[in-house]
Amino acid sequence: MIINNTHLDTRVSMQAVIHELKIGSHMAVPIILHDDTMIGTLCATDPDPHIFTETELENMKMLATIYTYVVSQSGYSLxxxxxxxxxxxxxxxxxxxxxxxxxxxxxxxxxxxxxxxxxxxxxxxxxxxxxxxxxxxxxxxxxxxxxxxNPSYPLKERISLANILVETTSSIKSEAEKHHVSISLTLESLPDLIVDKSQMTRVFHNIIKNSIDATKQNKGKVQVRSYTELENVVCIEISDNGLGIPLSDINKVGKPLYSSKNDGHGLGISVASDIIESHGGKLLIETSPTGTKVTIKLPMAE
Ligand SMILES: Nc1ncnc2c1ncn2[C@@H]1O[C@H](COP(=O)(O)OP(=O)(O)OP(=O)(O)O)[C@@H](O)[C@H]1O
Ligand SMILES: [Mg+2]
The missing domain is CATH 1.20.5 (Single alpha-helices involved in coiled-coils or other helix-helix interfaces)
Structure with missing residues (x-):
């Protein structure tokens, strides 16, 4: 963008900053990384009106290119x-x-x-x-x-995760039935874990609720499965036959306040991930146009 005389250019002449900072003329060149993300603009200003020349513009573009190179070498990432x-x-x-x-x-x-x-x-x-x-x-x-x-301060006790899963699914069952969504449970015998019961209940509730939301238009089926892995990891899988998360949105899911629903707060997965991480575990999401699978991995009690 080139503005040779800020006082005459209606795009900026009314802006207080122009007068406060005594900007008479202004040239700005975008700084664009190789993956097309724009990370800022390189600006040249003059207190007086000034007709920028082609050479000055080319010099600015060259500086922006050098800046782009330095930024990409520095490991900066969006x-x-x-x-x-x-x-x-x-x-x-x-x-x-x-x-x-x-x-x-x-x-x-x-x-x-x-x-x-x-x-x-x-x-x-x-x-x-x-x-x-x-x-x-x-x-x-x-x-x-x-x-x-404050998700990070769990009040942990030794309890059966299987019981929490059974209780959570039965508490959400009426909601599922209302939308003709079936929930099935396949629980391998699991060792007790040291977890915060109400926080774990919330995690399963949030994830199962998402699956119900995703399948209620579609003869929904939600499957809850648990198994152990590597001798000391308990895995809980919640999968559904919804339409999945579009590729363009997958990076947004789990960020606070991101929701694609009219009545969503965009907190369910973010809260669930925080809780699982504060228990030393991981929450993984796999999705495709035929469904979504959320896997929660938790370490077994010592
Ligand atoms: N099983 C799923 N199938 C398809 N999309 C999903 C699924 N789970 C989550 N999503 C997508 O991820 C978004 C974020 O989910 P999240 O649970 O964090 O928030 P929400 O469900 O929109 O609101 P709330 O805070 O009430 O839970 C959802 O709006 C939806 O677009
Ligand atoms: Mg949700």
């Missing part, structure tokens, strides 16, 4: 920038969750207590389930935000 953005997004969620916790959670608990008491009246029986269900969803959403804030 992913480190993306990581910064990811951490920034997380810190925003942190503050947001803390606020929510203070302002919503306590009054909600009080209201829930009173509502439960009132709903014991026989005339409210038919609404009881719906109201408590909706309140449960609100609590879950709040919990998601809170877990996104």
């Amino acid at each position: 992913s480190s920038e993306e990581e910064k953005i990811r951490l920034h997004a997380k810190s925003i969620i942190n503050e947001f969750a803390a606020d929510l916790a203070d302002q919503v959670r306590n009054p909600m608990q009080t209201v829930k207590g009173f509502i439960q008491f009132l709903l014991d009246e026989p005339k409210f029986q038919q609404h009881k389930e719906v109201i408590l269900d909706e309140l449960g969803k609100m609590e879950n959403n709040l919990q998601s935000f809170l877990l996104a804030t």
Whole structure:
């Protein structure tokens, strides 16, 4: 971009920065890496109006090329920038969750207590389930935000992962049945693990819920399978026969706030990965147009 006289050029003449920084003329050349990512612009400014020459423009382009070379040799990658953005997004969620916790959670608990008491009246029986269900969803959403804030401090105990899987699948079964999605469980006998029960429940809930969402238009089938690997790793596979994650979106999945759903928060996988990592494990996603498989690998207790 070349602006020979910033005071006459309507694209910038009204911008305060032009006057504050006393920019009379301005030339900018984009800095583009070999993979076509633009990482910035190289700018030349003059306090006075100045008609930039072809030679000056060529010199700037050459400088931008040298800059591109130096940057690509330095190992700079957009992913480190993306990581910064990811951490920034997380810190925003942190503050947001803390606020929510203070302002919503306590009054909600009080209201829930009173509502439960009132709903014991026989005339409210038919609404009881719906109201408590909706309140449960609100609590879950709040919990998601809170877990996104501080997922790394699990309260671990020795428990059977198989039991957690059975309980989680049965708690989500009515949701699945509503959408004609079947859930099957194939559990190899598993050793007890030292994990935070409520966090693990949340992980399985988030992943199975995603599979239900992905298959509900499509005679859904969700399979939950567990097995051991390498003598000391427990694997849990949750696979579905949905349409998979488009290749263009696969890198976004798991980043906080990325969602392709109208009613999604984009926290389910990010929270699940954080929890699994804080248990020393890994969460892997494989996807194709015929389905998605999420594999969770956890170390066995010593
Ligand atoms: N099994 C799956 N099949 C297809 N797409 C999936 C699957 N699991 C996740 N996704 C994609 O990844 C995105 C992010 O999932 P994630 O669970 O983090 O957020 P969400 O489900 O959109 O919202 P929420 O925070 O309510 O869980 C989803 O919006 C969806 O596009
Ligand atoms: Mg989800």
